[in-house]
Amino acid sequence: MDVEEFREFGKASVDYIADYIENIRKKPVLPSVEPGYLKNEIPELAPITGEPWQNILPDVDRVILPGLTHWHSPHFHAYFPTANSFPGVVGELFSSGLGCISTDWQSNPACVELEVRMMDWLAKMLGLPEHFLNESEGPGGGVIQNAASESTLVGLLSGKQKTVKQVLEMNPHLTDAEVKAKLVTYTSKESNSSVEKASLLASVPMRLLPTDADCRLRADLLQEAIDKDKAEGLIPCCVVASLGTTGTCGFDDLEDIGRICEKEKIWLHVDAAYAGAALVCPEYRYLLKGIHFVDSFNFNPHKWFLTNSDCSAMWFKNTKDAEAAFKVKASIPTEPLFEPEIENWQIPTSRKFRALKLWFVMRLYGVQGIQKYIRHQVSLAKYLEKLVKADDRFELLVSRLGVVGFRLKGNDYMTQKLLDKITERKNLYIMPYYFQNKLMVRFVVCSRLTEKEDIDFAWNEIKSIVADTYFRDSNPELKNKKRESNLNSTILSKVATSTFSPELNEKLKVGLFL
């Protein structure tokens, strides 16, 4: 493909994407393909000779679109938002078109320095403390990671390394392996499944502690667990707190938890993957109370901050702790030409030019544009909350930021049938969640394109299902029946055969993580 063909193919693709987004509201959000559909559409071998680019777009139409779940449909209310904005798309295009990556400063000054600057722009926009800034005097700083799961792993490994160092300094008779074998970490049962996964990868056992009625990690239970572990000779090492839990967008109290971590010398990592974006609006910054206790903090601009995947922002109070865990040490200490050396705070050794996307997004939206976007999305959730409350067949369980949890009154059977029918009809994509021992419809305002008319569409769809035979049937035997096994929905079929339980939420949480 020569450069002139690239101009044609690239521009045709820009138009294809523009058309796709313009018409996305008309398509059912869920595809109708059967598992294995693609095998018959694509040959078993790559072609021997190259094809013309004109072959590609019709095949995207023919093979890809029918099997695509439209994550940016205004009727997509599952998981959490996944960012997709026009400035973000063009930022990604530039990043891959220039094709430059970086390791240290020498390898690519613009890549490294723009990332350093953008992470400071971002920290200031969110009202994060000054000690997190790259430009601050101290050892704090921020860097772009690949995903929240990676950020949590980086946080845990940093805390692990710091704890081992501290314990060995105080107890020089112990070995590294002896200390590592005694480490233990903590999080709440409501935290994302990636948190538990990170503890597996980091080889540090994790206690999943119960939460209060608002899905918050209970400080009293945390202290109790720490005391018990210490009494048994174990070494508490890290706590992962959540700002915006996956199921119900609960907010751990950073001040109560942080005070314990400070006293016990435990690393405190905060996972604010989704909800962190809301901090761009000053009215949500009360959530940051206690942030001065936090050692590492992560939120994903690629979730609710209009910046296309992948872009996960992470800050450290003291980057030297991360460096100690991640820097492959050369025997010869050298003076860096540029600081901070952000390449030492991550798992891979090289980094893409992801800062370009952030730069484009923050400039083309501006602070006010992003605030307006967040507030608009929250207002749509509030609008749905009002509709739910006004209908006495439903009960509202939770409404925080863009997450609204509600259910049909009575036992879980009716709500499960509702969820099943929603998925079967394919006009909405919504997931279930168990909260306070009840099955709920977990509705999230996800797409940048969602408007009031789409909330009305969703609510009318839900009401029309409720008005359907299943729900008009007043047979008490049916209404009191437990879950059935003949559910058609692809989503619910995974959870249909069991009664609700904490274990089921674990399973749902696995599906819910992004």
Place this chain on the structure above:
Amino acid sequence: MDVEEFREFGKASVDYIADYIENIRKKPVLPSVEPGYLKNEIPELAPITGEPWQNILPDVDRVILPGLTHWHSPHFHAYFPTANSFPGVVGELFSSGLGCISTDWQSNPACVELEVRMMDWLAKMLGLPEHFLNESEGPGGGVIQNAASESTLVGLLSGKQKTVKQVLEMNPHLTDAEVKAKLVTYTSKESNSSVEKASLLASVPMRLLPTDADCRLRADLLQEAIDKDKAEGLIPCCVVASLGTTGTCGFDDLEDIGRICEKEKIWLHVDAAYAGAALVCPEYRYLLKGIHFVDSFNFNPHKWFLTNSDCSAMWFKNTKDAEAAFKVKASIPTEPLFEPEIENWQIPTSRKFRALKLWFVMRLYGVQGIQKYIRHQVSLAKYLEKLVKADDRFELLVSRLGVVGFRLKGNDYMTQKLLDKITERKNLYIMPYYFQNKLMVRFVVCSRLTEKEDIDFAWNEIKSIVADTYFRDSNPELKNKKRESNLNSTILSKVATSTFSPELNEKLKVGLFL
């Protein structure tokens, strides 16, 4: 930004990228900025109100390009290739424009199924054994990871989990922690720094074993190390072999090493990040001798296979081992709607639609197009080899695939001055490496745009430096002098103050990893 502005901005950006690539040969490959240059060019805060997109392109010109190392300049010969092709760029544009990601099959059938199919296309193109195919009957399969460092970590963690399980089955009186504390892994001193880093992250100590004259891990020393460790009560767990080491593109003998791994029940992971792409040409498949011993195999299409970052391909002989390490287990086993469940073979829980890039690249180039590309790049390295051999001031140390290592005869002083001057002039980007206790110029054919004229350009640049005062000076005192500290080069300043040593190579290898 509305959709019409996106069409304009997107197309202007396609043209910008096309122009950039068309004119890249004219620019010095290395930038001339001073550390910290960008701070003065970009304000301290994000703008309050959004800017028009027309502001962006002039700022890319003004702020980014002057600080950019041009990784796709035909005069870039550092590190390894980083893929950048027009089909790859458009593939990335589509991936971010559709903006769809996936977790399990239900979340996005097209994303999951295309990846499953593309990994099979790729495996067949490289001549990998059938048991690695997703479509094979057995438990093997392939998946796209983020980077080679991540793939190595996934390999080590899979091997770790398998070994622990095996040992606990044989020794039920031991605890999980007791087994983990005894694990040990092996690789060669020439393997990439990311391999050692992965062992740090996976909490398994790693022995860095010496290599033979061809940079190959010595099977006899591996067996010796294993025997010694076992005698001390340790448990050998993984070996990481390299096809194409970072410094000199050395190839470990998979058959000799694999035989030991099989006998000792040790997980064998192969890092073929760069050189794996050459397997598309049948003449290099002899390197796969012994591949049937391999448990996990990784190469990066985002290096030498024309697919833009990120795209790291990884195959498993038995994916159940990876699943055991990575799948967060729900208490309720459910029947998957689609297999393989590739989302369980990775660290993050969600995945981008990276398979689109591979699909575009393999279709638009075709098998023959990619073979032609690889053979052309190797022929350029062979051409340089010929030029070096024909000049009796130089000695050739190594030439494998696109990597050519050479030096000025005599002590290291002259070669170091040469490297220093190359970097100072900024017309070429080449890195140093120590091989057989000698400093060498490590020249790699990196850019897709490199042609014979660029090799001539590079060789003329090198000869003109050699002809310069430093090298015409016949003062023996100068020629015998050890390294000086007043080197100007940004690259060499990092290594200038020490004598050559294995430790120095460690440092260089850190810089060399992508």
